[in-house]
Amino acid sequence: xxxxxNKIKYSLYHYExxxxxxxxxxxxxxxxxxxxxNVSELLIGNISGxxxNVSGLYGDxxxxxxxxxxxxxxxxxxxxxxxxNDLVKD
Numbered sequence: 001x002x003x004x005x006n007k008i009k010y011s012l013y014h015y016e017x018x019x020x021x022x023x024x025x026x027x028x029x030x031x032x033x034x035x036x037x038n039v040s041e042l043l044i045g046n047i048s049g050x051x052x053n054v055s056g057l058y059g060d061x062x063x064x065x066x067x068x069x070x071x072x073x074x075x076x077x078x079x080x081x082x083x084x085n086d087l088v089k090d
Contacts, residue, residue, distance in 0.1 A: 011036040012054075028061075035068075043084065059084040 012035055014025045024032060027044040034051030042058030049065025056078025057068075064084065071087045 012039050013037075014039050014041060042081075056080075057082050057084045064088065 012024055012032055013020050013022050015021065015038070016025075024039050024047075025041050027041060028039055028047055030046040030048030032047060035047065035054055037053040037055030039047075039054050040058065043054060043061060045060040045062030047054075047061045049063075050061060050068055051066075052068030052070070053073075054068060056073065058081055061084050064087075068087070073082060073087075
């Protein structure tokens with residue numbers, strides 16, 4: 001037998017009553033293996049098609065797919081908050 005698997009280290013978190021909680025909240029679902037950042041309770045839906053940093057995003061992510069980091073979101077934009085649907089191509 002050979003130990004040849006890797007364990008995924010999640011870097012997703014959210015806040016409840018001011019306390020940082022590792023993982024996603026109950027209004028999100030799907031594959032989170034390619035995501036990082038703060039998944040606030042304002043971001044909802046199926047996040048299976050997304051990868052990258054979700055900090056500062058809100059709205060329903062269901063049906064969206066792609067690499068969030070390719071959207072080149074600035075720290076200032078993240079601080080203000082961005083509706084995830086505003087990142088969808090026309």
